[in-house]
Amino acid sequence: MSRVLVTGAASGLGAALVARFVADGHQVLSTDVGADGSAPYLKLDVRNPADWDAAVAWCQDNWGGLDLLVNNAGIATGGRIEVETLDEWDRVVDINLMGVVRGCRAFVPLFKRQRSGYIVNTASAAGLVHPPMMSSYNTVKAGVVALSETLSHELRPYGIDVSVVCPSFFRTNLADSIRGADSAMAATARQLIEKSPRSADDIASVVAAGIKKKQHLIIPDQPARIAFWTKRLARPLYDRQMRKIAARAHQRATDGR
Template identity: 55%
Template sequence: MSRRVLITGGASGLGLALANAFLGRGDQVLIGDLAETRPDSLPDGADYISLDVRSQQDWDAALAHVRETWGALDVLVNNAGVATGGRIDVEAISDWERVLDINLLGVVRGCQTFTPLLKEQRSGHIVNTASLAGLVHGPGMSSYNAAKAGVVALSETLGFELAPWDIHVSVICPAFFRTNLHESLQGKDIAMEATAVKLITKAQMTADEVAATVLKGIDGHKRVILTDRLGRQAYWTKRLVRPAYNHFATKAGAKLARKTRDA
């Protein structure tokens, strides 16, 4: 049965890969992104609206569009996000405010806006894109880790809160994969951002591979969708072998200190 799907940040990266995957299944897809007009990168068959996740006005317009066009929504994918990183004494408060407004509050706005519709339907699935950084908190990434951990906490909370209305909630927690996310970096900590660029651009997994795993997780109504072996290893090491996790994270902190001492 064809599903009606709204994806934010769907004009590139994981959002675009998810749009292609849903369309490949015969689903109806509405992509929301920053461009005022439909980007050339979008696949045939996908509808488009301009949607800045920082704007409640844009969210209200998206809800109106969904109600007028489809009358209902089966899957909301809160995927829009930016990359950031930096040491606590280097990264600016303005960088924190930017990443929290987009990566965390952008997801909150989406959930708040569409939950009344999903409750009316007594059905639906909210899918929030976090990161392995929301579960495993390495050094030098405090703002990004905090924002993504907030998305994980929000998703777990809503999973229990909305279950009485048969609304499922999943959170996606991928490790690094090849995407254009690094293009959104614009913070003060240049040394940390250079490391992030290298990790993203040289990652082995592609956005299409991550999207395929995500769709399987959605089908299985998984609350937490881990997309790769590295992520599963890190997550379960933290959960089950905490001394080993602490050892590796402490070593990473020492390595970061050596690398950036003169930066």
């Protein structure tokens, strides 16, 4: 039985992962920004270093350590480069990238003392392939991918494993977190999320299997895998597809849609 902490556990992929871990017999500490949650639950704002310190203390006091940290909390964002504001950039960097950095920094000393531990960071297919009109989201998710690869090598001598999860769109309430000046981009993102044939439970099932195998790069759905391998093996085709997406977005903006 493993001791597991999941951030962003109140909904979406976080909640689905918690349910999967519990069903598999693990001890799970759910964390999120809200004050209330099902026990065991801890309020944790990934932007707040004091909350991270409290999470480490909770794991030490109640469990004597931690086996698996899942840095899953995040928000959706995006927009054309001249439309999305710098405040929006600051917000998504602080949550989606620095929230993961803070989590790793908080728990790595404990893992090193244990000479064991496992970090799983939720990124996105947007961390591997980079569609237009998603500069901020692509950038932070690519940062999570880079951080995860770096730490997978850096922490290996201490017996610490690292994985990164890169799904494409799936049904969740993530679209509710979109705030920003580019309302057209927000509407497109919401449509892609809400009309996806994949649920959070579908993604969680594949992610859990990848964690059991300690796969470094976990790409849990076919559209994300196709996009990833198209970029790597058929770059001209990938570039043409990205330019088509950009052209359609330009036409919508020109038409006022």
